[in-house]
Amino acid sequence: DLQDCVQLNQYKLQSEIGKGSYGVVKLAYNENDDKYYAMKVLSKKKLLKQYGFPRRPPPRGSKASSGEQPKAMAPLDRVYQEIAILKKLDHVNIVKLIEVLDDPAEDNLYMVFDLLRKGPVMEVPSEQPFGEEEARRYFRDIVLGIEYLHYQKIIHRDIKPSNLLLGDDGHVKIADFGVSNQFEGNDAQLSSTAGTPAFMAPEAISDTGKSFSGKALDVWAMGITLYCFVYGKCPFIDEYILGLHNRIKTKPVEFPEEAQISAELKDLILHMLDKNPETRITVPEIKVHPWLTKGGKEPLPLEEEHCTMVEVTEEEVKNSVKTIPSLPAVILVKAMLRKRSFGNPFEVQARREERSMSAPGNLLM
Structure with missing residues (x-):
């Protein structure tokens, strides 16, 4: 099995x-550059499931010719399209994706990221929560990172302290933005739940079947994260998932006595943890909140100062993923060298590959 290789x-x-x-x-x-990286191993089957395959909006840059329906992309092409965009994300508060490897014969996709040795900014629960100054410094990084992702039309969907890594430069970088979270238009309309239970927004766990805004989900999870920063624990905790869901949907946020926090910080947390996504504070509003800007004395950079839209060419989409040579081929070459037999041992292999390429669906369902 290649996973053990x-x-x-x-x-x-x-x-x-x-x-x-x-x-x-x-x-x-x-081995090429003598450096260490973090390699995320993903299942292609799971990715396609997340896609709500095959319903997706057309990729950016595709223009439907007049009157014609845009040609629906094959699900895997959608994955490659998104990967091409993820590879071009470039921001001080986003972990860099270096390259993606695909093993066509297996279910695995490998994403190679910069390694941040310091690890997560905080482990939750924590006995040593941050003071307000430290929380503010890190939270400013998160707000800019999320603003950048939303600007690129990407919803994170799993913001939490363990996905916020500390760089050697002292800045927090957002990790684990996955494939299948990109949207068209101004905001994502989501209907499936994803993410970590304690960080899920009330609208994502309601059973009304209504779709909900992607950006507002990220804001809620940022609110839970900020609460964790100063209290070392989540505001809604229950050992049972239904109990947890119930608390998230109905229980007001409580501020423990043991840590005294400023009125401004409480105000920001309460506005982020507004159970109604329609009235919940937005990222542009968070950016000018007095707690984050010290009453306007330390403004955050404007969107246009730190965000540039990523565009990808067809060439970049085509080269977004590198193929790993299939193991049987490598083994056969070794066997041939041992036996010195140079017939065409690939015949059967080639026929199988050919079929799988013409109908990648069979490999992935």
Whole structure:
């Protein structure tokens, strides 16, 4: 099984350094540049499921010719399109995606990210929550990172302290923005739940079947995260998922006595944890909130000062993913060299590959 294979192209896979709903993250040593990276192992089957395959809006840049329906993209092409965009994201508060490897013979997709050795900014629960100054410094980074993602039409959907990594430059960088979270127009209209239960917004767990705004979900999770920063724990906790959902939907936010926080900070948290997404504070409003800007003395950069729209060419989409040579081919070459037999051992293999390429769906369902 390729998962147990320690070498993928120039990367040597080492210990597991993280786990999420999507799969695992492994430490990977790159022999070419003698550096370590974080390699996220994803399942293509799961990705396509997340897509609500096959209903998706057309990718950016595609123009439907007059009167014609735009040609629906194959689900995997959608994945490649999004990966091409993720690879071009470039922001001080976003973890950099280096490259993506695909093993056509297996269900795995490997995403190679910059390794941030300091790890998450905070483990929750924590006995040592941040003071307001430190919380403010880190939260300003998160707000700018999210503003950048939303500007690129990407919803994160899983903001929480363990996805906020500390860089060597002392800045927080947002990690684990996945594939399948991009939208068209001004905001995503979502209907499926994703993310971490304690950080989920009330509208995402209601059973009304109504769709909800993607940006407002990220704001709610940012509010839970800010609460964690200063209290070391989530505002809504229950050992049972239904109890947790009930608290998120009905219980008001309580501020424990043990940590005295400023009225401005309470105000910001309450506005982010507004149970009604229609009236919940938005990212542009958070940016000018007195707690974040010290009453306007330390304004955050304007959107146009730190955001430029990422555009991708067809060429970049085509090259967004590198293919790992299939293991059987490598083994066969070794066997041929041992036996010195140079017939065409690939015949069967080639026929199988050909079929799988013409109908990638079969491999992925």
